Amino acid sequence: xxxxxxxxxxxxxxxxxxxxxxxxxxxxxxxxxxxxxxxxxxxxxxxxxxxxxxxxxxxxxxxxxxxxxxxxxxxxxxxxxxxxxxxxxxxxxxxxxxxxxxxx
Amino acid sequence: xxxxxxxxxxxxxxxxxxxxxxxxxxxxxxxxxxxxxxxxxxxxxxxxxxxxxxxxxxxxxxxxxxxxxxxxxxxxxxxxxxxxxxxxxxxxxxxxxxxxxxxxxxxxxxxxxxxxxxxxxxxxxxxxxxxxxxxxxxxxxxxxxxxxxxxxxxxxxxxxxxxxxxxxxxxxxxxxxxxxxxxxxxxxxxxxxxxxxxxxxxxxxxxxxxxxxxxxxxxxxxxx
Numbered sequence: 001x002x003x004x005x006x007x008x009x010x011x012x013x014x015x016x017x018x019x020x021x022x023x024x025x026x027x028x029x030x031x032x033x034x035x036x037x038x039x040x041x042x043x044x045x046x047x048x049x050x051x052x053x054x055x056x057x058x059x060x061x062x063x064x065x066x067x068x069x070x071x072x073x074x075x076x077x078x079x080x081x082x083x084x085x086x087x088x089x090x091x092x093x094x095x096x097x098x099x100x101x102x103x104x
Numbered sequence: 105x106x107x108x109x110x111x112x113x114x115x116x117x118x119x120x121x122x123x124x125x126x127x128x129x130x131x132x133x134x135x136x137x138x139x140x141x142x143x144x145x146x147x148x149x150x151x152x153x154x155x156x157x158x159x160x161x162x163x164x165x166x167x168x169x170x171x172x173x174x175x176x177x178x179x180x181x182x183x184x185x186x187x188x189x190x191x192x193x194x195x196x197x198x199x200x201x202x203x204x205x206x207x208x209x210x211x212x213x214x215x216x217x218x219x220x221x222x223x224x225x226x227x228x229x230x231x232x233x234x235x236x237x238x239x240x241x242x243x244x245x246x247x248x249x250x251x252x253x254x255x256x257x258x259x260x261x262x263x264x265x266x267x268x269x270x271x272x273x274x275x276x277x278x279x280x281x282x283x284x285x286x287x288x289x290x291x292x293x294x295x296x297x298x299x300x301x302x303x304x305x306x307x308x309x310x311x312x313x314x315x316x317x318x319x320x321x322x323x324x325x326x327x328x
Contacts, residue, residue, distance in 0.1 A: 004147055004150040006177045007167050007171060007177050008150045008157070008158075011181055011184040011188075012157030014181070014184075015158045015160055015163065015188045018185070018191050018195070019214055019216055020195070020210045020213045021192055022194075022197075023195055023198065024213065029196075031192070034324075036193050037325065039189055039190060039324075040190070040290075040321075041289060041293040043190045044281060044285060044290040044294040045317050045319075046186055046314060046317055047162065047187070047280050047294070047297075048281055048293075048294035048320075049297045049298055049317030049320075050166055050273075051274050051277045051298065052302045053169075053301050053302075053305060053310075054169050054274040057310065057313070059173075060305065060306055060307070060308070061305070062305050062306060066268070066271065067271045070272075070274070071275055071278060073275075074271075074279070078279060078282055084280075085128065085131045087276075088135060088279070091272055092269055092271055092272045092275070094271065095268030095271035096266060096268030
Protein backbone atom coordinates (compact mmCIF):
# COMPACT_ATOMS: atom_id res chain seq x y z
CA UNK A 1 0.00 0.00 0.00
CA UNK A 2 1.40 3.42 -0.94
CA UNK A 3 1.87 6.21 1.61
CA UNK A 4 -1.10 8.12 0.21
CA UNK A 5 -3.45 5.17 0.76
CA UNK A 6 -2.12 4.60 4.29
CA UNK A 7 -2.91 8.24 5.13
CA UNK A 8 -6.34 8.10 3.47
CA UNK A 9 -7.28 4.92 5.36
CA UNK A 10 -5.97 6.03 8.76
CA UNK A 11 -7.39 9.57 8.63
CA UNK A 12 -10.73 8.26 7.35
CA UNK A 13 -11.04 5.57 10.04
CA UNK A 14 -9.82 7.90 12.80
CA UNK A 15 -12.23 10.69 11.83
CA UNK A 16 -15.19 8.30 11.66
CA UNK A 17 -14.37 7.08 15.19
CA UNK A 18 -13.94 10.64 16.54
CA UNK A 19 -17.26 11.80 15.06
CA UNK A 20 -19.14 8.72 16.29
CA UNK A 21 -17.62 8.65 19.80
CA UNK A 22 -19.96 11.20 21.37
CA UNK A 23 -23.29 10.08 19.89
CA UNK A 24 -22.65 6.30 20.06
CA UNK A 25 -20.56 5.83 23.22
CA UNK A 26 -21.20 8.81 25.46
CA UNK A 27 -24.91 9.16 24.73
CA UNK A 28 -25.96 12.44 26.34
CA UNK A 29 -23.17 12.85 28.88
CA UNK A 30 -21.03 16.03 28.58
CA UNK A 31 -17.22 16.04 28.42
CA UNK A 32 -15.34 17.24 31.52
CA UNK A 33 -14.81 21.02 31.50
CA UNK A 34 -10.99 20.75 31.45
CA UNK A 35 -11.00 18.38 28.46
CA UNK A 36 -13.38 20.66 26.59
CA UNK A 37 -11.27 23.77 27.21
CA UNK A 38 -8.17 22.08 25.75
CA UNK A 39 -9.92 20.46 22.76
CA UNK A 40 -11.52 23.81 21.88
CA UNK A 41 -8.06 25.32 21.43
CA UNK A 42 -6.61 22.50 19.26
CA UNK A 43 -8.07 23.86 16.01
CA UNK A 44 -6.73 27.45 16.36
CA UNK A 45 -3.30 26.20 17.54
CA UNK A 46 -2.96 23.70 14.67
CA UNK A 47 -4.36 25.97 11.97
CA UNK A 48 -1.91 28.73 13.00
CA UNK A 49 0.92 26.18 12.88
CA UNK A 50 -0.21 25.15 9.40
CA UNK A 51 -0.24 28.79 8.27
CA UNK A 52 3.33 29.16 9.59
CA UNK A 53 4.75 25.94 8.12
CA UNK A 54 3.11 26.31 4.70
CA UNK A 55 4.20 29.97 4.47
CA UNK A 56 7.81 29.72 5.69
CA UNK A 57 8.74 26.03 5.57
CA UNK A 58 10.68 24.41 2.74
CA UNK A 59 12.02 20.94 3.50
CA UNK A 60 13.66 21.70 6.89
CA UNK A 61 14.46 25.37 6.27
CA UNK A 62 12.80 28.70 6.96
CA UNK A 63 12.54 30.63 3.70
CA UNK A 64 11.00 33.90 2.56
CA UNK A 65 9.62 33.57 -0.97
CA UNK A 66 6.59 34.48 -3.10
CA UNK A 67 4.30 32.58 -0.70
CA UNK A 68 4.74 35.38 1.87
CA UNK A 69 3.37 37.90 -0.65
CA UNK A 70 0.48 35.52 -1.39
CA UNK A 71 -0.41 35.07 2.27
CA UNK A 72 -0.14 38.81 2.99
CA UNK A 73 -2.57 39.43 0.12
CA UNK A 74 -4.88 36.79 1.58
CA UNK A 75 -4.75 38.65 4.91
CA UNK A 76 -5.85 41.86 3.20
CA UNK A 77 -8.69 40.01 1.44
CA UNK A 78 -9.80 38.61 4.81
CA UNK A 79 -9.84 42.11 6.32
CA UNK A 80 -12.38 42.98 3.63
CA UNK A 81 -14.38 39.90 4.64
CA UNK A 82 -13.85 38.18 1.29
CA UNK A 83 -15.22 34.60 1.00
CA UNK A 84 -12.74 31.75 1.49
CA UNK A 85 -12.49 30.85 -2.19
CA UNK A 86 -11.71 34.43 -3.21
CA UNK A 87 -9.08 34.62 -0.46
CA UNK A 88 -7.37 31.52 -1.87
CA UNK A 89 -7.52 32.80 -5.46
CA UNK A 90 -6.08 36.19 -4.41
CA UNK A 91 -3.18 34.45 -2.64
CA UNK A 92 -2.38 32.21 -5.60
CA UNK A 93 -2.60 35.10 -8.07
CA UNK A 94 -0.37 37.35 -5.94
CA UNK A 95 2.26 34.61 -5.54
CA UNK A 96 2.16 33.76 -9.24
CA UNK A 97 2.50 37.44 -10.13
CA UNK A 98 5.43 37.87 -7.74
CA UNK A 99 7.23 34.91 -9.37
CA UNK A 100 6.45 36.30 -12.81
CA UNK A 101 8.31 39.54 -11.97
CA UNK A 102 11.16 37.58 -10.38
CA UNK A 103 10.42 37.90 -6.63
CA UNK A 104 10.85 34.67 -4.64
CA UNK B 105 -41.31 3.50 9.56
CA UNK B 106 -43.56 6.26 8.28
CA UNK B 107 -41.79 9.58 7.98
CA UNK B 108 -44.25 12.15 9.27
CA UNK B 109 -44.65 15.61 7.80
CA UNK B 110 -42.77 17.69 10.45
CA UNK B 111 -39.65 15.51 10.05
CA UNK B 112 -39.76 15.80 6.25
CA UNK B 113 -40.18 19.56 6.66
CA UNK B 114 -37.13 19.86 8.94
CA UNK B 115 -35.05 17.62 6.64
CA UNK B 116 -35.95 19.86 3.69
CA UNK B 117 -35.32 23.04 5.71
CA UNK B 118 -31.86 21.80 6.62
CA UNK B 119 -31.10 20.92 3.00
CA UNK B 120 -32.34 24.26 1.64
CA UNK B 121 -30.46 26.28 4.25
CA UNK B 122 -27.28 24.38 3.33
CA UNK B 123 -27.42 25.17 -0.41
CA UNK B 124 -25.50 28.50 -0.34
CA UNK B 125 -22.90 26.92 1.94
CA UNK B 126 -22.82 23.83 -0.28
CA UNK B 127 -21.77 25.97 -3.24
CA UNK B 128 -18.82 27.28 -1.23
CA UNK B 129 -18.03 23.78 0.09
CA UNK B 130 -18.21 22.39 -3.46
CA UNK B 131 -15.70 24.97 -4.72
CA UNK B 132 -13.54 24.23 -1.67
CA UNK B 133 -13.73 20.56 -2.73
CA UNK B 134 -12.64 21.53 -6.24
CA UNK B 135 -9.52 23.17 -4.79
CA UNK B 136 -8.78 20.07 -2.68
CA UNK B 137 -9.12 17.92 -5.80
CA UNK B 138 -6.90 20.23 -7.86
CA UNK B 139 -4.14 20.44 -5.22
CA UNK B 140 -4.20 16.67 -4.65
CA UNK B 141 -4.15 15.74 -8.32
CA UNK B 142 -1.43 18.22 -9.35
CA UNK B 143 2.20 17.12 -9.23
CA UNK B 144 3.48 16.37 -5.73
CA UNK B 145 -0.04 15.67 -4.42
CA UNK B 146 -1.51 12.42 -3.12
CA UNK B 147 -3.21 11.60 -6.42
CA UNK B 148 -6.74 11.92 -7.76
CA UNK B 149 -8.32 8.65 -6.58
CA UNK B 150 -6.98 8.77 -2.98
CA UNK B 151 -8.21 12.39 -2.78
CA UNK B 152 -11.76 11.42 -3.80
CA UNK B 153 -11.85 8.43 -1.42
CA UNK B 154 -10.61 10.72 1.36
CA UNK B 155 -13.43 13.19 0.72
CA UNK B 156 -15.99 10.36 0.80
CA UNK B 157 -14.73 8.86 4.08
CA UNK B 158 -13.19 11.75 6.03
CA UNK B 159 -15.51 14.66 5.06
CA UNK B 160 -13.51 17.31 6.96
CA UNK B 161 -11.85 19.98 4.81
CA UNK B 162 -9.19 21.43 7.08
CA UNK B 163 -7.92 17.98 8.15
CA UNK B 164 -7.76 16.78 4.55
CA UNK B 165 -5.81 19.87 3.48
CA UNK B 166 -3.50 19.43 6.48
CA UNK B 167 -2.75 15.80 5.53
CA UNK B 168 -2.22 16.83 1.91
CA UNK B 169 0.17 19.65 2.82
CA UNK B 170 2.28 17.48 5.17
CA UNK B 171 2.51 14.77 2.48
CA UNK B 172 3.29 17.36 -0.20
CA UNK B 173 6.17 18.80 1.85
CA UNK B 174 7.78 15.38 2.17
CA UNK B 175 6.53 14.54 5.67
CA UNK B 176 6.12 11.00 6.99
CA UNK B 177 2.64 9.42 6.68
CA UNK B 178 2.42 9.18 10.47
CA UNK B 179 2.96 12.97 10.75
CA UNK B 180 0.23 13.62 8.17
CA UNK B 181 -2.17 11.28 10.00
CA UNK B 182 -1.47 12.82 13.42
CA UNK B 183 -1.87 16.41 12.16
CA UNK B 184 -5.20 15.59 10.49
CA UNK B 185 -6.64 13.68 13.45
CA UNK B 186 -5.59 16.36 15.96
CA UNK B 187 -7.44 18.91 13.83
CA UNK B 188 -10.51 16.67 13.78
CA UNK B 189 -10.37 16.27 17.56
CA UNK B 190 -12.77 19.23 17.69
CA UNK B 191 -15.48 16.85 16.42
CA UNK B 192 -15.31 15.06 19.76
CA UNK B 193 -16.95 17.90 21.76
CA UNK B 194 -19.09 18.85 18.74
CA UNK B 195 -20.35 15.24 18.58
CA UNK B 196 -21.00 15.28 22.31
CA UNK B 197 -23.03 18.50 21.95
CA UNK B 198 -25.45 16.96 19.42
CA UNK B 199 -25.55 13.48 20.99
CA UNK B 200 -28.62 14.04 23.21
CA UNK B 201 -30.68 15.10 20.16
CA UNK B 202 -29.85 12.18 17.85
CA UNK B 203 -32.53 9.51 17.81
CA UNK B 204 -32.72 5.78 17.04
CA UNK B 205 -30.37 2.87 17.61
CA UNK B 206 -26.55 2.86 17.61
CA UNK B 207 -26.25 2.32 13.82
CA UNK B 208 -28.56 5.23 13.00
CA UNK B 209 -26.74 7.48 15.50
CA UNK B 210 -23.40 6.38 14.02
CA UNK B 211 -24.45 7.32 10.47
CA UNK B 212 -25.99 10.64 11.51
CA UNK B 213 -22.85 11.50 13.50
CA UNK B 214 -20.81 11.23 10.28
CA UNK B 215 -22.90 14.03 8.74
CA UNK B 216 -21.74 16.46 11.44
CA UNK B 217 -19.37 19.09 10.03
CA UNK B 218 -18.89 22.69 11.17
CA UNK B 219 -21.52 23.96 8.70
CA UNK B 220 -24.26 21.35 9.30
CA UNK B 221 -23.74 21.73 13.05
CA UNK B 222 -24.27 25.49 12.74
CA UNK B 223 -27.41 25.02 10.62
CA UNK B 224 -28.88 22.51 13.09
CA UNK B 225 -28.26 24.77 16.09
CA UNK B 226 -31.45 26.19 17.62
CA UNK B 227 -29.62 28.23 20.28
CA UNK B 228 -28.86 27.57 23.92
CA UNK B 229 -27.13 24.30 23.08
CA UNK B 230 -30.19 22.66 21.46
CA UNK B 231 -30.08 20.96 18.05
CA UNK B 232 -32.56 19.75 15.42
CA UNK B 233 -31.40 16.29 14.29
CA UNK B 234 -33.39 16.34 11.03
CA UNK B 235 -31.97 19.68 9.92
CA UNK B 236 -28.54 18.27 10.74
CA UNK B 237 -29.13 15.27 8.46
CA UNK B 238 -30.68 17.33 5.63
CA UNK B 239 -27.83 19.85 5.66
CA UNK B 240 -25.18 17.16 6.14
CA UNK B 241 -26.26 15.16 3.08
CA UNK B 242 -26.27 18.26 0.82
CA UNK B 243 -22.84 19.37 2.10
CA UNK B 244 -21.34 15.88 1.75
CA UNK B 245 -22.56 15.59 -1.85
CA UNK B 246 -21.13 19.03 -2.67
CA UNK B 247 -17.78 18.15 -1.07
CA UNK B 248 -17.44 14.81 -2.90
CA UNK B 249 -18.62 16.09 -6.29
CA UNK B 250 -16.35 19.16 -5.97
CA UNK B 251 -13.37 16.91 -5.22
CA UNK B 252 -14.10 14.72 -8.25
CA UNK B 253 -14.36 17.76 -10.55
CA UNK B 254 -11.11 19.22 -9.17
CA UNK B 255 -9.27 15.89 -9.33
CA UNK B 256 -10.20 15.42 -13.00
CA UNK B 257 -9.37 19.04 -13.89
CA UNK B 258 -6.23 19.15 -11.72
CA UNK B 259 -4.43 16.60 -13.91
CA UNK B 260 -4.55 19.15 -16.72
CA UNK B 261 -2.78 21.87 -14.73
CA UNK B 262 0.91 22.62 -15.09
CA UNK B 263 3.56 23.57 -12.49
CA UNK B 264 1.77 24.30 -9.17
CA UNK B 265 4.38 26.88 -8.07
CA UNK B 266 4.09 28.97 -11.26
CA UNK B 267 0.33 29.13 -10.67
CA UNK B 268 0.87 30.19 -7.05
CA UNK B 269 -0.87 27.04 -5.79
CA UNK B 270 1.71 26.69 -2.99
CA UNK B 271 0.43 30.00 -1.60
CA UNK B 272 -3.14 28.65 -1.71
CA UNK B 273 -2.46 26.30 1.23
CA UNK B 274 -1.42 28.94 3.80
CA UNK B 275 -4.14 31.32 2.56
CA UNK B 276 -6.75 28.62 3.09
CA UNK B 277 -5.49 27.77 6.58
CA UNK B 278 -5.44 31.49 7.42
CA UNK B 279 -9.08 31.85 6.33
CA UNK B 280 -10.07 28.81 8.43
CA UNK B 281 -8.06 30.15 11.38
CA UNK B 282 -9.83 33.52 11.35
CA UNK B 283 -13.15 31.68 11.81
CA UNK B 284 -11.75 29.97 14.94
CA UNK B 285 -10.52 33.11 16.74
CA UNK B 286 -13.59 33.66 18.88
CA UNK B 287 -11.88 34.18 22.27
CA UNK B 288 -8.73 35.59 23.80
CA UNK B 289 -7.63 32.05 24.60
CA UNK B 290 -8.02 31.04 20.95
CA UNK B 291 -5.84 33.98 19.82
CA UNK B 292 -3.22 33.09 22.44
CA UNK B 293 -3.24 29.40 21.40
CA UNK B 294 -2.89 30.42 17.73
CA UNK B 295 0.10 32.71 18.40
CA UNK B 296 1.79 30.13 20.59
CA UNK B 297 1.07 27.33 18.07
CA UNK B 298 2.56 29.36 15.21
CA UNK B 299 5.60 30.21 17.35
CA UNK B 300 6.22 26.55 18.24
CA UNK B 301 5.92 25.53 14.59
CA UNK B 302 8.31 28.21 13.28
CA UNK B 303 10.86 27.43 16.00
CA UNK B 304 10.83 23.70 15.11
CA UNK B 305 10.88 23.93 11.29
CA UNK B 306 14.73 23.95 11.06
CA UNK B 307 15.13 21.04 13.49
CA UNK B 308 12.26 18.61 12.96
CA UNK B 309 11.05 16.58 9.95
CA UNK B 310 8.04 18.03 8.03
CA UNK B 311 4.77 17.56 9.90
CA UNK B 312 6.33 17.29 13.35
CA UNK B 313 6.25 21.10 14.01
CA UNK B 314 2.48 21.03 13.39
CA UNK B 315 1.90 18.15 15.81
CA UNK B 316 4.09 19.83 18.46
CA UNK B 317 1.99 23.00 18.11
CA UNK B 318 -0.96 21.05 19.56
CA UNK B 319 0.73 21.57 22.95
CA UNK B 320 -0.33 25.24 22.70
CA UNK B 321 -3.91 24.08 23.39
CA UNK B 322 -2.84 23.19 26.94
CA UNK B 323 -3.13 26.88 27.86
CA UNK B 324 -6.84 26.05 28.08
CA UNK B 325 -6.00 24.39 31.42
CA UNK B 326 -4.45 27.45 33.03
CA UNK B 327 -6.26 30.41 31.43
CA UNK B 328 -9.96 31.04 31.56
